[in-house]
Amino acid sequence: MADAPPLWDSEPDPNPFPPTPSQQQKPEYRDRFRNGFPTDVLEWLKQNEPGDFAELMDLRKSLYARRTTGKYRIRLAGLSSIGEQKMLLTGPASAVLILSDKARHFLLRTLCRLRRARRWQPIRYRR
Known part of the structure; x- marks a missing residue:
């Protein structure tokens, strides 16, 4: 029995099905809703930045x-x-x-900083 040939050439693979790339990657904090909409407010603002003061006010009102x-x-x-x-x-x-609401307020504060950086007029509220 000591001279018997091995049944296979190498050790068998413990996991015959290799993991797919999506199983190997952990979702990032911003990608918690992988199949849904993104939640990164700053990235969204870079893509949808208001062009003038009127658009800024529309976004704030929204x-x-x-x-x-x-x-x-x-x-x-x-x-x-x-x-x-x-x-x-x-x-x-x-x-x-x-x-x-915390994310909404963060976006509003960021819009206020954008207004100051662009040197747009101050926001006036009508009574």
Whole structure:
């Protein structure tokens, strides 16, 4: 029995089905909804940046009132797991899923910084 030939040339593969690339990669934080809409607000703003002050005000009104204004369309997308309202913000180039009020306020603050950087007029509210 010591001179018997081996049954196979090498050790058998413990996993006959190799993992696909999608199983090997962990989703990034921004890609939590892989088959859905992106959630990266800054990337969305780079693609859908307001061209003038009127577009900036339309985007701000959309975010504050949670409804469509001008080029920016808001569609409510239900509630998140902690009970906050989700919304889908669609601009001229793409859409972004806003998951919380914190993300919405972050976008509003970023728009305020954009207004200052472009030296547009101050925002005046009518009473």
